[in-house]
Amino acid sequence: xxxxxxxxxxxxxxxxxxxxxxxxxxxxxxxxxxxxxxxxxxxxxxxxxxxxxxxxxxxxxxxxxxxxxxxxxxxxxxxxxxxxxxxxxxxxxxxxxxxxxxxxxxxxxxxxxxxxxxxxxxxxxxxxxxxxxxxxxxxxxxxxxxxxxxxxxxxxxxxxxxxxxxxxxxxxxxxxxxxxxxxxxxxxxxxxxxxxxxxxxxxxxxxxxxxxxxxxxxxxxxxxxxxxxxxxxxxxxxxxxxxxxxxxxxxxxxxxxxxxxxxxxxxxxxxxxxxxxxxxxxxxxxxxxxxxxxxxxxxxxxxxxxxxxxxxxxxxxxxxxxxxxxxxxxxxxxxxxxxxxxxxxxxxxxxxxxxxxxxxxxxxxxxxxxxxxxxxxxxxxxxxxxx
Amino acid sequence: xxxxxxxxxxxxxxxxxxxxxxxxxxxxxxxxxxxxxxxxxxxxxxxxxxxxxxxxxxxxxxxxxxxxxxxxxxxxxxxxxxxxxxxxxxxxxxxxxxxxxxxxxxxxxxxxxxxxxxxxxxxxxxxxxxxxxxxxxxxxxxxxxxxxxxxxxxxxxxxxxxxxxxxxxxxxxxxxxxxxxxxxxxxxxxxxxxxxxxxxxxxxxxxxxxxxxxxxxxxxxxxxxxxxxxxxxxxxxxxxxxxxxxxxxxxxxxxxxxxxxxxxxxxxxxxxxxxxxxxxxxxxxxxxxxxxxxxxxxxxxxxxxxxxxxxxxxxxxxxxxxxxxxxxxxxxxxxxxxxxxxxxxxxxxxxxxxxxxxxxxxxxxxxxxxxxxxxxxxxxxxxxxxx
Numbered sequence: 001x002x003x004x005x006x007x008x009x010x011x012x013x014x015x016x017x018x019x020x021x022x023x024x025x026x027x028x029x030x031x032x033x034x035x036x037x038x039x040x041x042x043x044x045x046x047x048x049x050x051x052x053x054x055x056x057x058x059x060x061x062x063x064x065x066x067x068x069x070x071x072x073x074x075x076x077x078x079x080x081x082x083x084x085x086x087x088x089x090x091x092x093x094x095x096x097x098x099x100x101x102x103x104x105x106x107x108x109x110x111x112x113x114x115x116x117x118x119x120x121x122x123x124x125x126x127x128x129x130x131x132x133x134x135x136x137x138x139x140x141x142x143x144x145x146x147x148x149x150x151x152x153x154x155x156x157x158x159x160x161x162x163x164x165x166x167x168x169x170x171x172x173x174x175x176x177x178x179x180x181x182x183x184x185x186x187x188x189x190x191x192x193x194x195x196x197x198x199x200x201x202x203x204x205x206x207x208x209x210x211x212x213x214x215x216x217x218x219x220x221x222x223x224x225x226x227x228x229x230x231x232x233x234x235x236x237x238x239x240x241x242x243x244x245x246x247x248x249x250x251x252x253x254x255x256x257x258x259x260x261x262x263x264x265x266x267x268x269x270x271x272x273x274x275x276x277x278x279x280x281x282x283x284x285x286x287x288x289x290x291x292x293x294x295x296x297x298x299x300x301x302x303x304x305x306x307x308x309x310x311x312x313x314x315x316x317x318x319x320x321x322x323x324x325x326x327x328x329x330x331x332x333x334x335x336x337x338x339x340x341x342x343x344x345x346x347x348x349x350x351x352x353x354x355x356x357x358x359x360x361x362x363x364x365x366x367x368x369x370x371x372x373x374x375x376x377x378x379x380x381x382x383x384x385x386x387x
Numbered sequence: 388x389x390x391x392x393x394x395x396x397x398x399x400x401x402x403x404x405x406x407x408x409x410x411x412x413x414x415x416x417x418x419x420x421x422x423x424x425x426x427x428x429x430x431x432x433x434x435x436x437x438x439x440x441x442x443x444x445x446x447x448x449x450x451x452x453x454x455x456x457x458x459x460x461x462x463x464x465x466x467x468x469x470x471x472x473x474x475x476x477x478x479x480x481x482x483x484x485x486x487x488x489x490x491x492x493x494x495x496x497x498x499x500x501x502x503x504x505x506x507x508x509x510x511x512x513x514x515x516x517x518x519x520x521x522x523x524x525x526x527x528x529x530x531x532x533x534x535x536x537x538x539x540x541x542x543x544x545x546x547x548x549x550x551x552x553x554x555x556x557x558x559x560x561x562x563x564x565x566x567x568x569x570x571x572x573x574x575x576x577x578x579x580x581x582x583x584x585x586x587x588x589x590x591x592x593x594x595x596x597x598x599x600x601x602x603x604x605x606x607x608x609x610x611x612x613x614x615x616x617x618x619x620x621x622x623x624x625x626x627x628x629x630x631x632x633x634x635x636x637x638x639x640x641x642x643x644x645x646x647x648x649x650x651x652x653x654x655x656x657x658x659x660x661x662x663x664x665x666x667x668x669x670x671x672x673x674x675x676x677x678x679x680x681x682x683x684x685x686x687x688x689x690x691x692x693x694x695x696x697x698x699x700x701x702x703x704x705x706x707x708x709x710x711x712x713x714x715x716x717x718x719x720x721x722x723x724x725x726x727x728x729x730x731x732x733x734x735x736x737x738x739x740x741x742x743x744x745x746x747x748x749x750x751x752x753x754x755x756x757x758x759x760x761x762x763x764x765x766x767x768x769x770x771x772x773x774x
Contacts, residue, residue, distance in 0.1 A: 055442035062472040085449035102488035
């Protein structure tokens with residue numbers, strides 16, 4: 001199996017954008033080529049587009065060839081779109097990784113995009129009902145905020161986690177995103193602002209929840225030998241894992257602990273030959289504040305039930321034991337479904353290259369991305385390193 | 388790179404089905420497990436769902452975990468959906484192939500499904516407008532029948548191809564599907580019936596066009612060592628190729644010849660170490676009769692421009708030089724987008740195993756699938772063999 005490295009990346013500005021689905025693709029793709037100095041569109045052999053539901057948000061399926069065409073890419077080895085809701089981006093990276101590792105091609109771009117805000121904001125929200133299981137969950141009102149609120153309540157009851165601890169995740173991630181020019185939210189929020197926010201689904205308030213964000217992100221992966229020709233700073237995929245544990249809420253096997261996360265993490269750690277304590281910087285899926293707390297625990301950054309203390313003691317802040325979501329995460333940077341996993345990867349790549357500017361984690365050598373999907377049912381993990 | 392083999396497959400009956408998207412998944416998945424004697428859902432490490440637009444046809448995205456759940460599968464290595472319009476099924480097989488070849492997992496199911504007929508037939512057709520490029524093609528009325536009619540006219544003018552030759556493709560494929568109990572259309576059609584059919588887009592008439600079909604198909608792939616444990620008749624993937632050549636019609640580089648098909652075929656033949664004449668049986672993408680004629684030519688089964696003569700001389704019929712679409716193809720078996728590529732693979736597997744019943748091609752050793760997508764812009768090819 002061949003080793004695979006990231007050679008370049010680029011982002012479209014995240015936010016509520018006066019831009020079309022196509023515009024976002026063009027913006028991220030061009031930014032990516034701008035970083036890949038000598039690489040031209042005709043050098044890209046494979047193009048994967050990660051996107052969740054352009055069929056609803058943009059009345060367009062068959063989006064991969066459209067994306068390639070916009071960027072002047074004519075893939076001669078691989079072309080497809082990958083979807084796995086909130087984890088579509090990480091699934092796209094894994095797909096390109098496997099195809100390159102297996103020798104089907106040498107160079108691929110993965111571009112994640114979602115245009116979620118529609119002219120009528122209500123319409124965008126209505127389309128979101130196509131994401132949870134329609135027959136079992138959506139029609140019962142079991143939206144993502146409702147589910148994660150139940151999880152938060154249970155975690156609070158079982159482990160004594162507090163609303164303040166939840167809120168501190170939001171404060172940290174909004175602080176971090178003030179340093180990220182591509183983030184949706186670039187102003188800090190105070191603990192009081194989070195705690196006094198508009199209730200969404202108790203105990204979650206407005207700033208405990210990620211927002212509807214438009215955005216795109218592109219990454220170029222290459223086989224090791226080609227990667228070393230293209231950049232002096234390749235960042236390698238050292239390990240990956242993925243697991244699923246049910247779909248509709250009645251079949252979710254865990255509430256305050258996520259078995260599929262542990263399965264995916266164990267596989268990724270083993271493949272990379274590292275332990276959780278070796279991770280210097282992580283981008284994890286903070287779709288809601290409670291998610292990040294459970295992820296500290298299930299990724300092995302702290303003991304089970306101690307996630308609330310982990311954030312309260314500053315261990316996931318810049319300068320802490322493991323810096324979590326230096327980009328601002330989903331809460332600060334934003335969460336355009338298809339783009340999130342790729343934006344996570346690009347933050348880790350920037351950190352490992354020492355190019356993260358004001359967000360730089362000192363001497364970061366090992367980085368991890370965790371991309372959740374569904375009702376915390378699927379977990380996708382990638383581990384990156386400089387060597 | 389590890390070798391990968393097909394170990395089992397199963398189909399849901401194709402047709403206008405009084406069955407939901409979920410029902411079709413269950414039907415194909417169960418049929419697949421029924422063929423894989425000793426394999427249980429818990430043995431499946433990866434699950435890929437191939438589907439084009441359940442977001443529109445079934446108001447549901449995030450369909451891969453739903454499909455896995457319906458079948459009792461809890462993937463602990465890989466979970467995602469793959470979309471590339473009409474070629475979604477073949478893309479799913481390639482994705483599983485690469486992941487197994489690269490060593491990320493040993494056993495995966497790929498399940499393709501599309502529920503295209505809606506209670507109001509007009510609604511289903513309207514959703515089809517999300518498939519071609521919306522800004523350039525759909526809004527100009529450039530539906531697939533319109534495009535392929537233009538291609539047919541040009542091929543007729545350039546090479547003297549006749550409406551009768553086009554019609555013979557439909558006659559052959561409907562003949563073949565009379566022997567396929569899973570086919571949408573199981574009655575033969577006469578040359579006269581095809582030629583006197585209702586005009587769709589001149590010169591294409593009703594029976595020159597594939598229909599709106601519901602259906603599903605599932606396949607299980609495994610690494611060679613595991614495959615040999617599971618079945619005495621593994622069928623190996625020997626080669627694959629894929630290429631794209633534009634998206635919107637103005638950028639399609641060829642009309643009567645498809646450069647991306649040639650690129651994909653050349654890669655697949657080279658990887659498999661075979662020549663076109665070595666192919667005993669092929670399932671090709673006859674979305675319209677003209678497509679199959681051009682595919683004879685661009686796959687190298689005959690000289691350029693001689694596709695009309697190839698069908699007229701019976702060379703693609705049972706007993707001919709290369710038996711094309713013994714299953715009935717898209718015209719006879721039907722074309723539920725996500726399921727087509729997998730149904731193609733299953734026909735080839737049955738043929739190479741000598742289990743194709745009344746459709747059996749004598750002593751078939753090498754089989755090929757060709758799955759087209761878009762305005763003939765993307766081409767996906769897989770080559771299978773017994774060893």
